Amino acid sequence: xxxxxxxxxxxxxxxxxxxxxxxxxxxxxxxxxxxxxxxxxxxxxxxxxxxxxxxxxxxxxxxxxxxxxxxxxxxxxxxxxxxxxxxxxxxxxxxxxxxxxxxxxxxxxxxxxxxxxxxxxxxxxxxxxxxxxxxxxxxxxxxxxxxxxxxxxxxxxxxxxxxxxxxxxxxxxxxxxxxxxxxxxxxxxxxxxxxxxxxxxxxxxxxxxxxxxxxxxxxxxxxxxxxxxxxxxxxxxxxxxxxxxxxxxxxxxxxxxxxxxxxxxxxxxxxxxxxxxxxxx
Amino acid sequence: xxxxxxxxxxxxxxxxxxxxxxxxxxxxxxxxxxxxxxxxxxxxxxxxxxxxxxxxxxxxxxxxxxxxxxxxxxxxxxxxxxxxxxxxxxxxxxxxxxxxxxxxxxxxxxxxxxxxxxxxxxxxxxxxxxxxxxxxxxxxxxxxxxxxxxxxxxxxxxxxxxxxxxxxxxxxxxxxxxxxxxxxxxxxxxxxxxxxxxxxxxxxxxxxxxxxxxxxxxxxxxxxxxxxxxxxxxxxxxxxxxxxxxxxxxxxxxxxxxxxxxxxxxxxxxxxxxxxxxxxxxxxxxxxxxxxxxxxxxxxxxxxxxxxxxxxxxxxxxxxxxxxxxxxxxxxxxxxxxxxxxxxxxxxxxxxxxxxxxxxxxx
Numbered sequence: 001x002x003x004x005x006x007x008x009x010x011x012x013x014x015x016x017x018x019x020x021x022x023x024x025x026x027x028x029x030x031x032x033x034x035x036x037x038x039x040x041x042x043x044x045x046x047x048x049x050x051x052x053x054x055x056x057x058x059x060x061x062x063x064x065x066x067x068x069x070x071x072x073x074x075x076x077x078x079x080x081x082x083x084x085x086x087x088x089x090x091x092x093x094x095x096x097x098x099x100x101x102x103x104x105x106x107x108x109x110x111x112x113x114x115x116x117x118x119x120x121x122x123x124x125x126x127x128x129x130x131x132x133x134x135x136x137x138x139x140x141x142x143x144x145x146x147x148x149x150x151x152x153x154x155x156x157x158x159x160x161x162x163x164x165x166x167x168x169x170x171x172x173x174x175x176x177x178x179x180x181x182x183x184x185x186x187x188x189x190x191x192x193x194x195x196x197x198x199x200x201x202x203x204x205x206x207x208x209x210x211x212x213x214x215x216x217x218x219x220x221x222x223x224x225x226x227x228x229x230x231x232x233x234x235x236x237x238x239x240x241x242x243x244x245x246x247x248x249x250x251x252x253x254x255x256x257x258x259x260x261x262x263x264x265x266x267x268x269x270x271x272x273x274x275x276x277x278x279x280x281x
Numbered sequence: 282x283x284x285x286x287x288x289x290x291x292x293x294x295x296x297x298x299x300x301x302x303x304x305x306x307x308x309x310x311x312x313x314x315x316x317x318x319x320x321x322x323x324x325x326x327x328x329x330x331x332x333x334x335x336x337x338x339x340x341x342x343x344x345x346x347x348x349x350x351x352x353x354x355x356x357x358x359x360x361x362x363x364x365x366x367x368x369x370x371x372x373x374x375x376x377x378x379x380x381x382x383x384x385x386x387x388x389x390x391x392x393x394x395x396x397x398x399x400x401x402x403x404x405x406x407x408x409x410x411x412x413x414x415x416x417x418x419x420x421x422x423x424x425x426x427x428x429x430x431x432x433x434x435x436x437x438x439x440x441x442x443x444x445x446x447x448x449x450x451x452x453x454x455x456x457x458x459x460x461x462x463x464x465x466x467x468x469x470x471x472x473x474x475x476x477x478x479x480x481x482x483x484x485x486x487x488x489x490x491x492x493x494x495x496x497x498x499x500x501x502x503x504x505x506x507x508x509x510x511x512x513x514x515x516x517x518x519x520x521x522x523x524x525x526x527x528x529x530x531x532x533x534x535x536x537x538x539x540x541x542x543x544x545x546x547x548x549x550x551x552x553x554x555x556x557x558x559x560x561x562x563x564x565x566x567x568x569x570x571x572x573x574x575x576x577x578x579x580x581x582x583x584x585x586x587x588x589x590x591x592x593x594x595x596x597x598x599x600x601x602x603x604x605x606x607x608x609x610x611x612x613x614x615x616x617x618x619x620x621x622x623x624x625x626x627x628x629x630x631x632x633x634x635x636x637x638x639x640x641x642x643x644x
Contacts, residue, residue, distance in 0.1 A: 095418060095422075127427060128426035129414065130426060133413075134417075137414075137418040138418060142498050142499050144499075161502070166407055167314075167406055168506060169316075170504070171503070171504050172502040174499070186562065228423030229423035232441065234451055234453045235453070237451075244599075244601060244616055245615065246618075246619060247617065254620065258628035258631065261600060262629070262635075265616075272576050272597065275519055276577070279546070
């Protein structure tokens with residue numbers, strides 16, 4: 001069995017700071033990590049490999065430094081890693097990104113047929129959740145998003161059964177291989193990297209593919225040219241109407257402040273007061 | 282969509298001439314999402330927003346219903362009219378009983394190709410995101426995810442979709458210039474629910490799916506409904522008391538629960554609190570959590586970064602407690618208290634208790 005896991009290197013958003021005066025992003029020194037959502041998919045792929053044998057290939061599209069994220073995947077137990085990188089990919093939106101990744105996975109499949117593709121539910125920097133479905137459609141794979149559990153995989157009949165999170169409940173779905181799965185967060189826990197795998201990761205020669213190696217001839221489908229969407233402006237949010245009315249009392253004692261704001265709430269917003277009375281009753 | 286990019290590019294602000302072939306695309310569509318006989322309220326919220334866009338463009342607003350044949354499908358169309366739609370595109374087929382990616386992608390893609398809308402809106406739910414990404418890729422058009430604001434750029438007659446970017450500290454506006462339809466998803470509760478007018482009526486346009494069950498690879502074996510009792514229901518709560526990093530530790534977070542108990546409120550939290558494991562994921566408010574529109578939102582120890590703000594700024598009244606007088610939350614809260622949340626919160630709990638006791642005696 002051959003599983004391909006799509007990952008992305010992202011800035012650790014927990015460590016992004018906004019400049020207090022200029023309200024701009026301070027990018028300097030923000031560490032890059034593997035998109036946390038991708039790790040649930042990687043772990044699930046490794047579990048399936050533990051159960052059924054086979055190989056796990058990690059793939060990413062990104063700048064040369066994204067190699068570090070792939071090494072991380074090797075340290076967790078991925079067998080191979082491919083970095084798809086080319087200046088021609090710059091400025092890609094989700095449509096162009098899914099085209100490039102689907103093409104690269106197609107190239108992988110020509111060497112070693114792919115049974116399953118995993119992708120993260122979404123990224124923490126883009127939050128779009130579109131690249132996984134996009135790859136599935138491009139490659140004509142069955143799509144299973146928001147999977148909370150893989151119930152069974154039968155390589156003889158080539159069918160897989162999963163539980164999928166839907167609105168208001170969980171669906172039990174059965175589909176045919178090959179398919180693309182995105183895992184829901186919190187559904188498994190990434191294993192610790194073993195010493196052996198850490199050494200292997202350090203020495204592993206990450207394969208670097210450019211546009212041609214990824215099997216892409218038509219440059220109009222990648223990068224800026226292949227992206228239907230454009231960012232017209234980036235801006236800081238406007239204040240709602242005016243700044244908050246700051247509650248102040250003599251001495252600013254907590255008790256006085258609290259009584260003042262509660263009194264204001266009930267006198268200035270009588271309907272809200274009714275709601276509070278009703279709810280608390 | 283574009284936030285996938287490491288560095289957003291700026292489009293020239295000039296006018297873009299649309300291809301002749303794309304000028305035929307007219308009208309605003311909203312995909313009416315349903316599960317087990319219930320329409321997801323986000324579809325009505327989108328019809329409310331779609332109405333404004335359609336009026337601005339001077340075009341019709343349509344609901345799109347894909348469902349099994351029967352009374353439910355007709356009822357969904359009627360409800361779409363009540364919530365502002367002029368027409369409904371209806372695709373009825375037994376294989377559309379319950380959402381599955383393959384038949385729904387084909388159905389919606391075929392409808393778009395046949396009737397050519399310029400804008401197509403879907404809820405950013407597990408169903409809407411699964412479907413939107415698949416349809417946009419099949420149609421090879423642009424899709425902007427999780428928008429917090431939709432408007433029309435009149436110069437280009439195009440949809441201007443705004444969403445948070447850079448981990449939620451800034452907003453960006455995204456245009457899909459020379460592709461149609463322009464697709465966007467919006468999360469539940471971001472837009473207001475429009476009034477329901479039962480005198481409204483409209484035309485139903487039927488279209489066949491053209492698939493049979495044996496064509497469909499994925500089968501639904503079972504459906505296990507959630508036990509709604511155990512799950513926090515933040516998106517529809519009237520009152521929410523939320524805590525942030527400023528609560529300092531899990532022990533102090535109890536003060537949030539104490540106030541929520543007195544008010545009969547739900548407890549919410551900002552991302553750092555959830556990441557630290559003080560409360561469960563279902564309580565996270567913000568771009569990567571839930572969007573809420575309560576009547577009262579009390580934020581303690583929350584700075585008010587964009588990532589949190591977009592999830593709660595639709596609240597009617599916001600009370601913010603923060604020790605930093607320059608915290609961004611004071612830019613959009615209704616009332617602000619500058620001080621230590623650890624002393625203000627217990628005082629607030631007591632003040633509400635007193636007020637409620639008075640109200641009880643009076644009634």
